[in-house]
Amino acid sequence: MIKKLFASLAVALSLVGGASAAGGALHLDKFPVERVQDEAALQRGAKLFANYCLNCHAAAFMRYNRMRDIGLSDEQIKANLLFASEKVGDTMKVAMSAKDAKDWFGATPPDLTVIARSRASHYGTGADYLYTYLRGFYRDDTRPTGWNNTVFPSVGMPHALWELQGEQRMAGDGHGKLELTKPGKLSAKEYDAAVADLVAYLQWMGEPGQIQRTKLGTVVLIFLAGFMFLAWRLNSAFWKDIK
Numbered sequence: 001m002i003k004k005l006f007a008s009l010a011v012a013l014s015l016v017g018g019a020s021a022a023g024g025a026l027h028l029d030k031f032p033v034e035r036v037q038d039e040a041a042l043q044r045g046a047k048l049f050a051n052y053c054l055n056c057h058a059a060a061f062m063r064y065n066r067m068r069d070i071g072l073s074d075e076q077i078k079a080n081l082l083f084a085s086e087k088v089g090d091t092m093k094v095a096m097s098a099k100d101a102k103d104w105f106g107a108t109p110p111d112l113t114v115i116a117r118s119r120a121s122h123y124g125t126g127a128d129y130l131y132t133y134l135r136g137f138y139r140d141d142t143r144p145t146g147w148n149n150t151v152f153p154s155v156g157m158p159h160a161l162w163e164l165q166g167e168q169r170m171a172g173d174g175h176g177k178l179e180l181t182k183p184g185k186l187s188a189k190e191y192d193a194a195v196a197d198l199v200a201y202l203q204w205m206g207e208p209g210q211i212q213r214t215k216l217g218t219v220v221l222i223f224l225a226g227f228m229f230l231a232w233r234l235n236s237a238f239w240k241d242i243k
Contacts, residue, residue, distance in 0.1 A: 026151065028124035031131040035200035037211060042070040045201025048194060050081040052160045053112065056101065059092035061113040062205050069208055106144075106156050116199070117206040126206075130199045134161065135192065138168040138178050150178065165191045 035041040046067055049059075064077050065088045072081075074088050082088070084095070101108045119126035133151040137159035140148035145158040159165070166184030171177040186194060204210065 026123045028128040028132045028151075029135070031125065031127040031199055031203075032196050033125075033127065035196050036127075036203050037214065038200070039071040039211075041197045041200050042204055043067075043072060044194070045197035045199070045204075046070065046072070047080055048198045049112075049201055050083070053198075054092060054094060056094060056096060056105075056109045056160075057112045058094045059113045059205060060111050062092050062208075064088050064090060064092060066208055069211065070204065109157070112202060112205070114206045116203040127199050127203045130202060131195060134195045134198065135165075136178070137162070137165070138170050139181070140170075161191075161195070164194060 035045075064081060064086065065074065067077055067081070068074070077088055098108045116126040116130060119129040121129070123129070129151065133149060136150035136152075137147050138150065139146060142148075143154070145156070147155070147157075147159045147162075149155040149157075162184065164184050164186045166180055167182035168178040169181045171179050180188065184191065
């Protein structure tokens with residue numbers, strides 16, 4: 001399994017590694033990191049992932065039942081996230097074969113289990129990258145899929161969320177400014193919020209224990225603060241009569 005994980009990570013890096021190929025510094029918008037601690041946001045992101053990403057991208061190192069950690073019951077997982085013969089204990093795989101994916105897209109879509117961790121760079125976190133990338137698609141008639149991306153020029157992936165965002169086109173000056181030419185189901189603000197939820201889920205999926213670790217760390221810090229106060233008072237009481 002470790003070999004498969006490294007192989008998946010290598011594919012992900014190779015497919016999304018050319019983000020700044022067009023030259024110049026890559027600008028990434030800041031992802032609202034507090035969403036990773038918001039169970040409701042993670043649940044919404046999990047539903048978006050199952051509906052829009054899991055058709056092509058697997059998360060083969062994540063089991064559906066791990067989403068109990070973000071507050072979902074087995075019944076909720078079955079009702080909202082399982083669509084075929086999958087079971088709650090299964091890993092998040094796709095039915096599409098690697099051969100078909102390569103024939104259709106030119107390369108096998110990468111596994112997304114650790115995609116948020118793989119994209120961290122000096123430009124920003126992996127979550128910053130994904131948050132900007134998923135909001136940077138625009139219509140480009142020169143591309144085989146009809147789509148391009150400001151973060152990843154000449155991207156092979158079509159815009160999976162176009163029904164929600166609508167269609168953007170590059171402004172006339174061609175300097176990276178996008179303008180919405182066809183509205184989607186969501187307003188710009190609603191779409192940004194939905195992408196933030198999805199990216200929060202991808203960030204959580206790469207390290208599912210982070211919420212519990214943060215909660216435990218908070219408890220430990222409170223305990224240490226209380227212990228230091230008691231130790232200080234005990235030390236003062238012990239030395240008060242000693243000159």
